[in-house]
Amino acid sequence: MSSKETRIKVREPEKTETVEHLREHKTFLPAVDIVETPEEFRLWVDMPGVDKKSIEVTLEKNILTIKGHTPMVYPEGFTLNYAEYEVGDYERSFTLTETINQDGIEASYDNGVLMLRLPKVDEVKPRTIPIRTS
Amino acid sequence: MSIEFYPRVSPWREIERIQREVNRIFNRLSGLEETPYPPLNIWTKDDVAIITAELPGYRPEDIHLSIKDGYLNIRGSRKPAELKENEVFLRQERPAGEFERSIRLPFEVNSEKIEARFHDGILNITLPRAEQDKPKKIQIK
Numbered sequence: 275m276s277s278k279e280t281r282i283k284v285r286e287p288e289k290t291e292t293v294e295h296l297r298e299h300k301t302f303l304p305a306v307d308i309v310e311t312p313e314e315f316r317l318w319v320d321m322p323g324v325d326k327k328s329i330e331v332t333l334e335k336n337i338l339t340i341k342g343h344t345p346m347v348y349p350e351g352f353t354l355n356y357a358e359y360e361v362g363d364y365e366r367s368f369t370l371t372e373t374i375n376q377d378g379i380e381a382s383y384d385n386g387v388l389m390l391r392l393p394k395v396d397e398v399k400p401r402t403i404p405i406r407t408s
Numbered sequence: 409m410s411i412e413f414y415p416r417v418s419p420w421r422e423i424e425r426i427q428r429e430v431n432r433i434f435n436r437l438s439g440l441e442e443t444p445y446p447p448l449n450i451w452t453k454d455d456v457a458i459i460t461a462e463l464p465g466y467r468p469e470d471i472h473l474s475i476k477d478g479y480l481n482i483r484g485s486r487k488p489a490e491l492k493e494n495e496v497f498l499r500q501e502r503p504a505g506e507f508e509r510s511i512r513l514p515f516e517v518n519s520e521k522i523e524a525r526f527h528d529g530i531l532n533i534t535l536p537r538a539e540q541d542k543p544k545k546i547q548i549k
Contacts, residue, residue: 305501312494320464320502322529349458352451355420359447359462386464386529 300362304340308368315374315392321364322386329388331381333374339367340388420450420514445507446482446531452514455537459511464529465502471531475519480533483508516541 307318317340321329324342332339342364348354370392378393431444448461461482463471471484488504491497516538523534 305503306499307489307502308498308500309489309491310496310498311492315498316489318465318489318502320529322462322464324528326528349451349453352453352456352458354449355452356424356448356450358443359449383528385467385526386462 299344299346300360301365302360302362303366304342304364306366312394314394315370315372315390317388317390317392319364319366319388319390320386321383321388323361324364324383324386324388326383329381329383331379331388331390333370333376333379333392336370336373337367338370338374338392339365340390341365342388420452423512423514444509445503446509448511455515455542457514457517457535457537459531459533459535461531461533462529463526463531466526466529468526471526473522473524473533475513475517475522478513478516479510480513480517480535481508481510482531 305320309316319340321342321344323344325345328341328343330339330341344361344363346361373395375393375395378391380391382389427444446461446463448459451458451460459480463484466484466486470486471482474481483506485506486504488500488502513535517535518538521536525532
């Protein structure tokens with residue numbers, strides 16, 4: 275087996291548990307891209323194989339938490355002979371430095387990626403203040 | 409009746425062992441602890457193998473599969489998000505760019521019957537063993 279070209283860094287570290295999970299599931303930190311624009315934050319969260327309905331996004335005070343549960347679906351009657359990745363849940367939190375308009379949050383899940391748009395509240399949008407000179 | 413001279417070693421385990429060995433050498437040379445991309449799992453049952461790979465953010469049309477000389481080749485590419493003026497990355501951890509990977513198959517595959525599906529960022533390839541490659545039982549009279 276060979277990997278000809280790998281310009282890519284992967285594998286999320288396993289999350290350090292602070293609260294014990296009762297399920298026999300590992301929880302991983304998903305890889306994310308976060309872009310900040312003057313109007314909003316855009317997040318892409320890699321959560322391959324999660325059950326779309328299980329995805330939870332919560333924003334409490336300024337802490338954004340993303341959770342997703344991955345159902346353990348194994349091909350029936352097959353034996354796992356070789357493994358490079360493990361199946362598990364995803365969870366990660368971020369502290370946001372700006373106030374978010376909670377009603378304007380948009381979320382979608384496509385091809386294993388959760389995409390979030392978190393609009394900033396109007397007050398924090400940069401505004402040009404005209405300076406009058408006399 | 410069967411006589412075995414060698415311990416039973418699954419070809420997959422052997423491949424895994426060799427790969428680990430090779431990775432260790434390269435990692436030591438480059439100072440990197442990198443797993444090959446995409447990470448994949450291999451499942452087997454009788455004369456069928458299933459290879460699954462995590463490829464979140466790719467679309468099926470971004471992924472190309474081919475089989476040649478007993479190797480399965482997976483390649484693909486994904487562009488990172490493009491930024492406009494006044495936009496900044498606060499985190500950029502998701503893999504982007506091009507990748508290519510070849511996997512040695514443990515048996516000859518019936519290429520007519522290969523099935524590949526892509527769902528929720530997971531690629532699933534079913535590889536049935538070719539009829540002429542299946543082991544034949546020899547009756548002892």
